[in-house]
Amino acid sequence: MSSVAALSTPSAGARLEPAMIETRDLRDDDVRIDVKFAGICHSDIHQVREEWGSATFPMVPGHEIAGVVSEVGPAVTRYAVGDRVGVGCMVDSCGECEFCKDGEEQFCTKGSVATYNGRGYDGEETKGGYSRQVVVSERFAVRIPDALELDVAAPLLCAGITTYTPLKRWNAGPGRKVAVIGLGGLGHMAVKIAVAMGAEVTVLSRTLAKREDGLALGASSYVATEDPDAMAGLVKSFDVIINTVSANLSMDTYLRLLRPLGALVNVGLPTDSWTVRPGSLVGGSRVLAGSNIGGIPATQEMLDFCAENGIGAQIETIGADEVNEAYDRVVAGDVRYRFVIDTATIAVG
Numbered sequence: 001m002s003s004v005a006a007l008s009t010p011s012a013g014a015r016l017e018p019a020m021i022e023t024r025d026l027r028d029d030d031v032r033i034d035v036k037f038a039g040i041c042h043s044d045i046h047q048v049r050e051e052w053g054s055a056t057f058p059m060v061p062g063h064e065i066a067g068v069v070s071e072v073g074p075a076v077t078r079y080a081v082g083d084r085v086g087v088g089c090m091v092d093s094c095g096e097c098e099f100c101k102d103g104e105e106q107f108c109t110k111g112s113v114a115t116y117n118g119r120g121y122d123g124e125e126t127k128g129g130y131s132r133q134v135v136v137s138e139r140f141a142v143r144i145p146d147a148l149e150l151d152v153a154a155p156l157l158c159a160g161i162t163t164y165t166p167l168k169r170w171n172a173g174p175g176r177k178v179a180v181i182g183l184g185g186l187g188h189m190a191v192k193i194a195v196a197m198g199a200e201v202t203v204l205s206r207t208l209a210k211r212e213d214g215l216a217l218g219a220s221s222y223v224a225t226e227d228p229d230a231m232a233g234l235v236k237s238f239d240v241i242i243n244t245v246s247a248n249l250s251m252d253t254y255l256r257l258l259r260p261l262g263a264l265v266n267v268g269l270p271t272d273s274w275t276v277r278p279g280s281l282v283g284g285s286r287v288l289a290g291s292n293i294g295g296i297p298a299t300q301e302m303l304d305f306c307a308e309n310g311i312g313a314q315i316e317t318i319g320a321d322e323v324n325e326a327y328d329r330v331v332a333g334d335v336r337y338r339f340v341i342d343t344a345t346i347a348v349g
């Protein structure tokens with residue numbers, strides 16, 4: 001085992017503070033990664049604040065990890081020391097079930113292992129990317145193309161893949177109208193990716209405060225959801241709506257913005273239940289759907305797509321001592337559009 005500096009929280013809702021943690025000795029197929037940047041996803045905040053139910057503490061969050069391979073186990077074939085790699089939300093899966101064989105490891109029947117706030121098949125608690133180093137199987141590392149800087153690539157490992165997956169599945173592309181609800185970390189990536197796929201994109205944000213940014217990201221229109229007249233003008237407009245909001249919204253309100261056969265896909269993960277009027281779905285044979293991150297092959301495909309299209313996240317880089325304040329700013333909607341921790345600033349003592 002070796003000790004590395006990380007940002008850890010001792011209990012639900014407590015502050016993240018520097019602490020030394022142990023990384024495991026390299027297994028045959030492991031790579032050690034010197035983490036350079038770690039994105040702050042709203043899911044980190046949900047878990048640190050125990051909003052998704054019982055969590056494991058002390059917790060080192062972080063599942064938007066970009067870094068450089070610094071050591072490889074003897075059976076590693078895909079990566080060499082010096083390679084630029086990323087790690088997202090999973091670090092293991094059975095590798096044998098139908099979903100793993102299909103490259104949909106997030107649906108592993110044995111249960112995929114979460115990058116942090118999870119437990120490996122060896123029984124050890126997992127620790128995430130707010131850390132100077134992580135050790136993972138090479139099967140769960142993806143290659144970051146040279147065209148992407150590591151800081152703007154880090155958020156792609158969750159925000160990128162989580163939005164790429166439903167946009168691809170629901171055929172965002174030329175001739176298709178896509179709306180994105182919420183212009184935060186996931187939302188701004190959804191806009192960039194849908195535009196690059198060729199779709200016509202509308203941002204649905206609470207106010208017009210971020211309108212200029214939304215249009216600069218490539219959206220062709222931008223509507224304040226707090227404006228009832230503007231919302232009324234959007235009825236039956238969209239083929240696909242991606243809901244990235246971290247709080248509960250009225251599904252009926254947004255389902256009526258779908259054209260017949262359209263899909264409202266939820267990626268935001270608040271915990272309260274919805275009620276939905278059956279007529280909101282049946283009327284236009286509409287689909288109310290969800291989407292959970294994406295598999296490892298799709299994550300590599302997404303990174304290659306982003307590199308080819310010159311897409312990185314729009315980030316604000318912060319030091320380790322700014323992380324707790326950054327959490328409050330994310331919850332307050334005061335982030336444009338992803339905080340990324342420069343992990344070189346994590347030091348103990």
Ligand code: NAP
Pocket residue numbers: 040041042043044046158159162181182183184185186187204205206207210244245246247248266267268269270291292293330331333335337
């Ligand atoms: P974020 O950066 O905080 O963005 C969320 C956006 O939602 C905000 O920018 C804001 O957009 C809008 N919003 C926030 N509070 C709202 C409220 N009370 N009412 C209406 N709109 C509100 O968060 P994120 O990192 O993108 O994550 C978004 C959600 O996706 C979280 O719940 C996260 O856990 C979840 N998530 C899911 C997956 C998955 O696999 N499905 C993966 C990653 C994250 P405007 O200011 O533009 O209105």
Ligand code: ZN
Pocket residue numbers: 041042043044063158159
């Ligand atoms: Zn995430």
